[in-house]
Amino acid sequence: MTDKLIILPSLVLIFSVPPFSPAIAQGAAVSSANGIDWQAVGLLGSVLLAVVTFVLIWNRRLRQAVRKRKQIEEELRENARMLETGGALKARLSQIAIELQKAASFEALAQTFMSQAAALTGFAFGAFYLLDEQAGLLRAVGGYGRMESETGLRHFEIGQGLVGQCALEKKPLSITDSESAQIRITWGGGHIDPGEILLLPVMQLDTLLAVIELGALKHFTTEQRTFLDDLMPTLALNIDILRRNIMTGELLAKSQAQALDLASSEHQLRARKDELESQQELLLAQRRELAAGKDALAQTARELEEFNSVMIGRESRLIELKEEINALCARLGILRPIRPYGTKRRRQSPAKARRYKMPSSSQPGKIPPEMKGYAVAALVLWTVAIALSALWNIQQMKEKTLETALAQAQYAYLKDISFRRWNAMHGRVYVPATETTPPNPYLKDISERDISTPSGRRLTMMNPAYMTRQLYELMKKESGILGHITSLKPIRPQNAPDAWETKALQMFAQGRTEFNSVEEIEGKAYLRHMKPLATEKSCLTCHAKQGYHEGDIRGGISVSIPMEPLTAIERGNTLRLAAGHILLWFIGAGGLFLGTRRILVSDSKRRRMEEVLQASEEKYRNIFDNAVEGMFQSTPGGRFLGVNKALVQIFGYENAEEMIAAITDMGEQIYVNPEDRLRLHRNIEEYGRVEKFETQVRKKDGTTIWVSIHANALKDGAGKTMSWAGIVEDISARKEMEEKLQKHTEEITDLYNNAPCGYHSLAPDGVFLLVNDTELQWLGYTRDEIIGRKNFADLITAESREAFHLNMLLLEKQGWVAEQKYELVRKDGTIFPVVVNSKVITDHEGKFAANRSTVFDITGLKQAEEELNRLNDNLEQRVEARTEELKKAKRVALSIMQDANIERERAKGMLEKLQASSEQLNILSNALEQSPSSVVITDREGQIEYVNPKFENLTGYSAKEALGSKPRILRSGVHGDAFYQNLWQTIMSGKEWHGEICNRKKDGQLYWEQASISAIRNNAGEIIKYVSVREDITERKHLDEKLKQQLEELERFNRLTIDREERMIELKKEINSLLKHTGEEEKYRIVEE
Incomplete structure (x- = not known):
């Protein structure tokens, strides 16, 4: 408006000069008569006034343009600073995110x-x-x-x-x-x-x-x-x-x-x-x-x-x-x-008795031939019986002698064990060091083996083995009893076992608890007795270095009892026994003539045998009825002959009679699969017995259970099967647990093979021991091509091998290595980057046995980093280019200002400078129009007055559509009202607002901008407009988010896989333990760390 007020008088003045104004023209004519060309003067003055006016107007506009360019320059610098600050803050955000991920609570x-x-x-x-x-x-x-x-x-x-x-x-x-x-x-x-x-x-x-x-x-x-x-x-x-x-x-x-x-x-x-x-x-x-x-x-x-x-x-x-x-x-x-045999003798009177005379052939001492034969046979039988009795008693006496010797040996063994435990109970026992008791050379590694009393008396440590050896030497001198401590791995060479002791130690290794026999030592008979010697906690002081642990069998103690004193006693007893049997033979021989006695004895024996048989049958019946497991007797055809209470309960019947009557065909009625019954029948007929035959059967109510059957065939003298007898065990609970265990094992295997990262275990030389399916899919190999055949160094590039060998040395030294970066080579020759975290697995001796590693494919992360670096480089180049343009514009503006000052003194040259300034302004205007950043200028009410082409290309709105509208046409709904209120409060207060805004294009697509909004003030400092410079950061935003997600996913997977790996090892241990309890071979090989 001010410019128009200055231009208008100038135009009036110009057009008032002739020939435009007749009055002035008339005055000019008069003046020309006086020699002064007033018309020319007036024209010149008008021109000079117009020039001065244009110079003033152009100078004002030039100052405004320069001031505006300075503001834009400051804004761009501020934007660059904000970008740098934003990058630093984002880097700091990433560091904070990493620190937060380390928190365990x-x-x-x-x-x-x-x-x-x-x-x-x-x-x-x-x-x-x-x-x-x-x-x-x-x-x-x-x-x-x-x-x-x-x-x-x-x-x-x-x-x-x-x-x-x-x-x-x-x-x-x-x-x-x-x-x-x-x-x-x-x-x-x-x-x-x-x-x-x-x-x-x-x-x-x-x-x-x-x-x-x-x-x-x-x-x-x-x-x-x-x-x-x-x-x-x-x-x-x-x-x-x-x-x-x-x-x-x-x-x-x-x-x-x-x-x-x-x-x-x-x-x-x-x-x-x-x-x-x-x-x-x-x-x-x-x-x-x-x-x-x-x-x-x-x-x-x-x-x-x-x-x-x-x-x-x-x-x-x-x-x-x-x-x-x-x-x-x-x-x-x-x-x-002669009185008839078996009739009662009648008492006769003495007178009548005197009348009967016996013939000479019927005198006492005469034995009928028939009875004589019986007597001779009975005498022979009695003699044989006495002889057998004598032999049996002599044998029993021998066994008693051996039992006595064994009891003495066991007593000596227990006494030795008591002395040893007494010694061990006191921790350390010291005795004076003498020639007969010198310091034990095999305890030289024990601290304080030898000590001295305050008086100077030298004492030496006597461990249980040393004390026991001296006791054995003393016992040998006094009683002839021999003792020996021995082991297959002795510390003291004199403790090495002889052949008999070696045989006993081998039996102990197989589970036997003692070994006895009569052997000859130095030409004399000895009863040798030996028991294993278990490692106790106190024994580890001397024997831990041999690899023994508490409870291990590390040897044994043998005791030899001389048999000579006991056999002497045995000979005396044998003589007395023989004399007694001879006397008994004479006594028994006189009673053999009592024939009726034999029948009575036989009858009494028969009755006793019947009672024993009845008691045995009752005992068997009691065991059969009260057994905790189901027992049965059945025909080969499939019908029960007898069942006990436990079997009745297993099948859900009320009593045995009901079950026997109800089941007439086992194969069809109780077997879920009748083929199992036929298979059981074939096995029993072929082998005579079946053990642990597992099958499913039906109960009375129709439910199915798992049972284990142990049965054998009962045959007659001709070998024909008469019936079956067996035991039935309900194993449903065990089967259910086995299924759960199997399912758990499958889940662990699936988790290991299908994890989102690779797993492998390497031997110390780098050869693969284990590898999961994920890593195999990455590499393109099969498990047979990898396990035991490939070295990890063979699957990485030549540039990565040196780092791998150095990491293996570091791994063996410190036990773990993290963030190892290699380039793996697939089977088809392609290369992809990975990050490997490794941990050492040691054997029971603490030696490096293998390493366990998790492998992460970081191809996506590498690509994201490269893309982010590319964007950062582009952004820096664009900022540098824009800064250079502003510097050029500043130099041009300064040059224009200097030229304008010079041209104030020279009116003719001013027009040329004005033209040059106009061209420079056009250049600046073109720079604004062609700016890679979106520029929007609004009035104080927020109505859009200017948008550059970048705005049109980015939003889809044309300048015609945008002008007169408000920026709310770009609102996406992502930010709340408070966000925009804060923005307007900031810029209306005269402050600059910087931040990221999510806007919506004309076609509805969302995009992100890095915006800087500031106020434009007049000379009085009043806000007249607002300018916004925005840059599209959608791609960078997506890359940042993708990179952030990948970093978080990588860290999360790393933590999860470590936890899952530990869990998998624990569960493998539990599976091995369960398999070990069941008597089966361990499925997994686990080396404790």
């Missing part, structure tokens, strides 16, 4: 966050409140600059106080009136009221995780607020990861507890199974004994019946002979006839 996470954030934003007070979802409370888990003794709540409900209100609204709260908030910052000199209190919600999507309360001495700056806002998503992500890690740890602990319970249950089941198998073997042995007893009783019964029949026949024949003799006596006139 919420308290450590809170403390790390407070310390890192305070260092960057300078707040003096902070509190970290974590949301407890179950209790619905915000609990304080950490703080900064807060004293525990200060008043204040340690937890808040949702909506309670400012902390609760921030959690309820899920948006930041700022308090500048610190006195009303009753919060003070404590330091060594007292208390200070904060300048501003800021409460920030930590959100993950729409879910509240925590609330951060901060107090600063001054107000938080925009940069600090922006930094804290950018830090909140990182904090939320780490809280979520830590929460998941804790949950994973709890699940892992629970899984391990379940695995331990499973192992314990399996162990109990195995113990129960062993116990039942022992009972089964005992029952089978008892059944065999009963069967043998039955056969013996039956044979005895048959023999008794035959003997009884023979005796009855002989008795009948004897009665007949007696009757014949009586008849003959009657014919010969003999007065005393």
Whole structure:
């Protein structure tokens, strides 16, 4: 408007000059008569006035242009500074994210966050409140600059106080009136009221995780607020990861507890199974004994019946002979006839007795031929019986002698053990060092083997072995008893075993607990007795270096008892025994003539045998009925003959009678798979018995269970199978646990093979021992091509091999190496980068046995880094180019100003300078139009007055569409109203606003901009317009997010895989333990670290 007011009078003045103004023309004519060309003067004055006016106007506009370019230059410098600051802050954000990922608890996470954030934003007070979802409370888990003794709540409900209100609204709260908030910052000199209190919600999507309360001495700056806002998503992500890690740890602990319970249950089941198998073997042995007893009783019964029949026949024949003799006596006139056999003797009167006379052939001492034969046979039998008795007693006496010798040996062994334990109980026993008791050379490595008393007397340590050797030497001299401590790995050469002791030690290694025999030593008989010597804790003082552990069998103690004194006693007893048997033979021989006695004895024996048989049958029946395992007897065709109570309970019947009556065909009625019954039948017929035959059967109610059957065939004398007898064990619980164990094993194997990272184990020379499927897929090899065949150095590039060998040396030295970067070569020759973390596995001696490594493919990370570097380089080049352009524009503007000052004195040259300045302004205008950054100029009300072509290309809006509109047409909905209110408050106050904005294009697509917005002031300092310079950072934003996600994913996978690997090793140990309890071979080879 001012320019128009200056130009208008100039134009009036110009057009008032003739020929435009007749009056002036007339005056000019008069003047020309006086010799003065007033028309020319007027024209010249008008021209000069117009020139001066244009110079003033152009000078004003030039100053405005220069001032505007300076503002743009300052803005661009500020933008460059903000970009640098933003890059530093992003780098700092990445460092904070890495530090937060190291936290193992919420308290450590809170403390790390407070310390890192305070260092960057300078707040003096902070509190970290974590949301407890179950209790619905915000609990304080950490703080900064807060004293525990200060008043204040340690937890808040949702909506309670400012902390609760921030959690309820899920948006930041700022308090500048610190006195009303009753919060003070404590330091060594007292208390200070904060300048501003800021409460920030930590959100993950729409879910509240925590609330951060901060107090600063001054107000938080925009940069600090922006930094804290950018830090909140990182904090939320780490809280979520830590929460998941804790949950994973709890699940892992629970899984391990379940695995331990499973192992314990399996162990109990195995113990129960062993116990039942022992009972089964005992029952089978008892059944065999009963069967043998039955056969013996039956044979005895048959023999008794035959003997009884023979005796009855002989008795009948004897009665007949007696009757014949009586008849003959009657014919010969003999007065005393022979009494019939088996009749009672009648008492005769003395007178009548005197009338009967016996013939000479019937005198006492005369034995009938028949009876004589019986007497001779009985005498022979009696003699044989006495001889057998004598021999048996002599044998028993010999065994007694051996038992006596063995008892002496055992007593000597126990005494030796007691002396040794007495010695060990006192820790160390010292005795005077003498010629007979010199210091033990085999204890020279023991500290304080030899000591001296205050009086100077020299004492030496006597360990249990040394003391026992001296006792043996003393016993040999006094009683002739020999003793020897020996081992297959002796420290003292004299303790090496002889051939007999070597044989005993080998038996001890197989599980035998003692060994006895009579051997000849130096031409004399000795009873040799030996027991194993277990390693006790006190023994490790001397024998730990041999590799023994507490409980190991490290040798044995043999005791030899001389048999000469005992055999002398045995000979005397033998003589006395022989004399007694001879006397007994004479006594027994006189009673052999009592024939009736033999029948009575036989009959009494038969009855006793029947009682024994009945008792045995009752005992068997009692065992059968009360056994804890199911027992049965059945026909080969599949019908039960007998079942016990346990079997009835297994199949769910009321009693044995019901079960026997209900089941007529086992194969169809109780076997889930009838083929199993046929297979059982074939095995029993072929082998005679079956053990641990596992199958599924049906109970009475139709439910199925798993059972293990042990059965054998009972055959008659001809070898024909009469019936089956066996034991049934319910193994459903064990089967269920085996299925769970199998499923658990499959899950672990699947987790190992299908992990998102590679796993492998290498031998010390670098050869592959184990490798998972993921790494095999990366490399393109099969497992057979890798395991035991390939060296890791063969699969990396030549440039990586030197680093690999150095890392192997470092790994062996310190036990772990992290962040090893190599380039792996696939089978097809392609190369990809990896990061390897390795840990040493040692054997039981602590030597380097192998290394276990996790491998991460960082191809995507490398590409993201390269892309980010490329963008940073492009951004730096663009900033440098723009800076150079501004420097050129500044030089041009200064040159124009200098030329304008010169041309004020020279009007003619001024027009040329003005033209040159116009061209320079056109250049600057073109630079603005062609700027790679989007430029928007609005009035004070926010209406758009200018946009450059970059704006049109970026947003899709044409200049015509944008002019007259407001920037709200670009709103994306990502930012809330508070965001835009803060922006307008900042620029309306005259401050500059810098930050990232997510806007929406005309086609609806979202994009991110790095914006700088500032006010344009007039000479009076009043804000007349706003200018915004924006740069599209969508691609960089996406790359930053992608890089951040990859870093987080990499770290998370690293932590998860380490935890899973530890878990996998523990579970493999549990699986090996369970397999070991079941008697099977261990499936996994694990070397303890």
